[in-house]
């Protein structure tokens with residue numbers, strides 16, 4: 001059973017021994033292990049039931065340390081890293097040999113980020129290795145944004161959950177890669193692509209694929225609750241049976257029971273909506289409802305990343 005606490009020395013000790021610790025970040029909780037220790041990395045895949053073709057992000061606390069693990073940092077990547085790290089941005093960069101192939105699923109790029117969470121930055125600064133950390137949820141399920149989310153699903157499998165409170169941003173990092181002269185968005189996330197474009201110019205959105213292992217992280221069905229989730233355009237959502245839960249953007253749905261409704265942001269603030277998204281999906285999943293109806297949020301800024309998560313959490317449309 002996992003102990004939840006905020007003792008850095010305990011977390012550090014487990015990690016040095018090659019064991020796993022759940023760590024807080026500004027985006028979601030991560031399931032962390034020594035990225036340079038193949039046994040630790042393997043146990044991350046096992047604990048999550050994650051397929052080996054889906055590579056991991058390594059976390060560090062400075063650009064200088066990142067440079068130990070990547071062979072090259074293109075100019076655009078450096079500009080972005082200087083501006084947005086620590087923060088919800090992951091960069092795909094050519095890997096050095098020191099990074100085990102297991103971490104990158106055999107790809108020649110490694111995903112790197114500096115998370116913006118004081119406790120975890122302090123932990124990273126005390127370690128002589130980077131932390132490989134996927135989101136701390138069973139593969140395919142909703143990412144955890146509170147320590148108790150981790151405990152509920154992985155508590156039996158790990159010794160320690162480092163308690164850093166609720167994750168501020170609430171959705172995973174934005175993932176960027178660099179090919180030729182293009183900057184490619186592999187995953188929409190907590191850093192608004194408008195902010196990225198205003199710094200380095202236009203980026204290219206990678207279309208979703210269902211199972212192409214060259215584009216991991218783009219799996220179509222992901223971030224899903226256990227209950228079927230049906231997605232609607234705003235104003236197309238209508239009350240269902242009495243056993244329906246609702247994820248609404250800013251106002252209650254008329255004609256449906258309010259106790260089964262969650263409002264992502266009554267103020268129409270997309271940051272607040274992102275912050276609440278996964279926690280509310282989990283709440284709806286545990287209510288005595290048979291299905292969840294959700295409405296899309298405005299498709300701008302962080303709304304694009306929120307809608308991407310909702311889309312992938314939803315069951316394929318039957319009609």
Ligand code: TXA
Nearest residue numbers: 027029030055056107109110111134135172173216217
């Ligand atoms: O916010 C986040 O990024 C969180 C926190 C814990 O840092 N981490 C996270 O990790 O979301 P994970 O493993 O749940 O998602 C990382 C995604 C995966 O979908 C993986 O396929 C993709 O990043 N990825 C990792 N390395 C890659 C690579 N070399 N090329 C393409 N995609 C990669």
Ligand code: MG
Nearest residue numbers: 134135136143
């Ligand atoms: Mg994940």
